Amino acid sequence: MLDTHARKYVQPAFERTGIWLLKRGLTANQVTVLSFMIGTTSGIFYYFDYPIIAVFVLWLSGFLDAVDGTMARLTKSSPFGTVMDVTFDRIVEISVLLGIAFRFPDIQWALLLLAVSIIISMTIFLTVGAVSKKQGMKSFYYQAGLAERTEGFILFSLMMLLEPFVLWVTLFFVVIELYTGFQRFFEAKRILSGE
Template identity: 60%
Template sequence: MLDTHARHLVQPVIGGTAKFLIKLGLSANQVTWIAFLLGVSTGFLLYMNHPYLAVIALWISGYLDAVDGSIARLKQKSTPWGTLLDITFDRIVELSVLIGLGAKFPEAQFMLLLLTASIVFSMTVFLTVGALTEKKGMKSFYYQAGLAERTEGFILFTFMILLPHWLLWITGIFLVVELFTALQRLMEARRILKKG
């Protein structure tokens, strides 16, 4: 929801960072890789008892994940390969957080497994609609908005990392939000795809 409706508020900063990194000679794919490496360190940092560093790495990774797309658009070099890397790396970063939490807090593993399943469900709908529809957005495929987008996920991951005594409750809330988003996207998909 925030990615869709609040992006215009932060886009000037994202665009400025993109222009700066272009001047440094970085390509969109290079920034994607930097974001990925920072993001996957989150689970390890969490497991090694560095929750604040984990959160910082997660958010810088997420920010650079927004910047890489701006670089591609500014350089007019958006590619299907870049889109594939972006989407795949996003999921691996999320898995890193979930695996780190599961390794650190075994008592929460079942709830984390349910959350992972709900993310898979929501992303399956999201990616399938993107592949089947002819609509195009700012990205190179149709971007289905929903209650839980990347920023909401990062906010909830942050709470899960920094408030481990509330981990089961926060994971449960995240699970409900993900399932709601999946059903929201499924209903929109039914409307869009039945027209075609």
Template identity: 60%
Template sequence: MLDTYGRSYVQPIIRRTGDFLLKRGLKADHVTVIAFLIGISASFLVYGEKPIWGVIVLWLSGFLDAVDGSMARQSKTSSSWGTVLDVTFDRIVECGIIIALAIRHPDPAILFLLLLLAISIIVTMTVFLTVGAVSQKPSYKSFYYQPGLAERTEGFILFSLMVLFQPHLKFWTIIFLIVELATGLQRLLEARRILKD
């Protein structure tokens, strides 16, 4: 939701950063890989009991993840391969955070909730990507970007809360799970409407 409705407020910063990196000779795919490596390092920081640094690094990777797409559109180098890399790396970064938390908190109840969260993310992303692939609706991205209650920013906020407030990990994981399930249902209902038109 925040990505869809709040992007216009941060887009000037994203665009200026993209311009700066393009002038330094970097390409969108380079920034995609850099964002991925930074994002993966967040899981190691979370595992190493440096939650604040883990969250800072996670958000930096998320910012660069927005910049790479903007760079591709600015330089007219958007590609299907770039989209595949971007979406795949995003999921690996999310999995890294879940795995780091699971290793740090081997309590069966927490592990079960983290497993359910991972499954809910898989289901929600399956709906999102499938609708994007089969929908003919226009989008400024390389495929139809289906809005939802939980988009990338909401995910980062909830992951941050899970990491920063680990004594309450069960609570924040349940909240994240509920938000993901609501988003999946929302996107499924929207898919039924737009694909029947």
């Protein structure tokens, strides 16, 4: 939801950063890799009891993830860049889930439910993007929903920063993800029936 509706407010910062990085000779794909490398440390920092650093690198990774897409649109986007971007985003999320799971083994069942809900929602999102003839700002049809990447980062941050409530935040995240999955599923039926 925030990615779709609030993007216009932060897009100038992404563009300024993207232009600055392009002038220094970096490509969108190189920034994608940098974002990935930074983001995957989030779960590691969290496991070793550095929650503030874990949250910081998660958001830095997310910022660079938005910048790389802006850079691709300012130059020439590549299909493989899209594959890298989507794949690396999921690995960063897996890093956070693993960091929390290894730190709190007693709530692994809830984290497993969260992983399942993310898989369901992302499967619908990616499948609709692949089969839809609609094209958005990205290189595929971007299906908006209640929980987009920013909401995911907010909830991951709350999971890492509010340790006494990690189980309840996780279960809330599961509900939000499942709702988003159903939301996207029924929207897919509507838009794909008309194509």
